[in-house]
Amino acid sequence: MFLETDSNYLQQISNLNWNAYFIKDFVKSNTDAQGSIANTPEQAVKIIELIEQYRGELEGGVAVRKVEHFQPQSELRYFVMNGTACSPTSEVPAIVETVTQRIDTPFYSVDIAQTLEGKDRIVELGDGQVSERKAWPLDRFAKMLAQMG
Ligand SMILES: Nc1ncnc2c1ncn2[C@@H]1O[C@H](COP(=O)(O)OP(=O)(O)O)[C@@H](O)[C@H]1O
Numbered sequence: 001m002f003l004e005t006d007s008n009y010l011q012q013i014s015n016l017n018w019n020a021y022f023i024k025d026f027v028k029s030n031t032d033a034q035g036s037i038a039n040t041p042e043q044a045v046k047i048i049e050l051i052e053q054y055r056g057e058l059e060g061g062v063a064v065r066k067v068e069h070f071q072p073q074s075e076l077r078y079f080v081m082n083g084t085a086c087s088p089t090s091e092v093p094a095i096v097e098t099v100t101q102r103i104d105t106p107f108y109s110v111d112i113a114q115t116l117e118g119k120d121r122i123v124e125l126g127d128g129q130v131s132e133r134k135a136w137p138l139d140r141f142a143k144m145l146a147q148m149g
């Protein structure tokens with residue numbers, strides 16, 4: 001769920017009634033000792049305040065996600081360039097193809113992790129401004145840019 005900046009966070013998060021909440025603004029999770037996971041709506045509001053304190057302001061708004069358990073090290077970053085999905089391995093998962101068909105913008109990253117039940121989940125999309133290469137070797141990344149650009 002997305003919350004507007006300065007809206008009634010506590011009420012909206014309480015209404016979700018989830019076991020745990022993953023909190024970030026539209027750009028970045030909270031990376032101090034508290035991290036981005038809250039077990040109560042009150043803790044979730046505290047994380048929003050910490051993000052505002054550390055960064056000066058919220059970027060865009062607040063994203064609240066239900067906490068899930070991902071398989072360790074299962075997250076992979078894909079890139080979509082000019083409508084083509086590119087993989088750091090030889091495979092592009094179906095969920096990345098679905099994203100590619102739905103989101104029409106020249107360049108962005110798509111991070112996918114597997115839940116403990118083996119389901120693919122979109123963890124994060126990025127417009128490239130703060131996205132590093134992650135598991136992509138430099139030459140593979142450069143070849144993608146050269147081929148798709
Ligand atoms: N809903 C969630 N439940 C549990 N862990 C999550 C959830 N969403 C993200 N994470 C974990 O937190 C990490 C950081 O979240 P992410 O959305 O990628 O933020 P950042 O902008 O800091 O990269 C992810 O790589 C993933 O391991």
Ligand SMILES: [Mg+2]
Nearest residue numbers: 029111123124
């Ligand atoms: Mg991330």
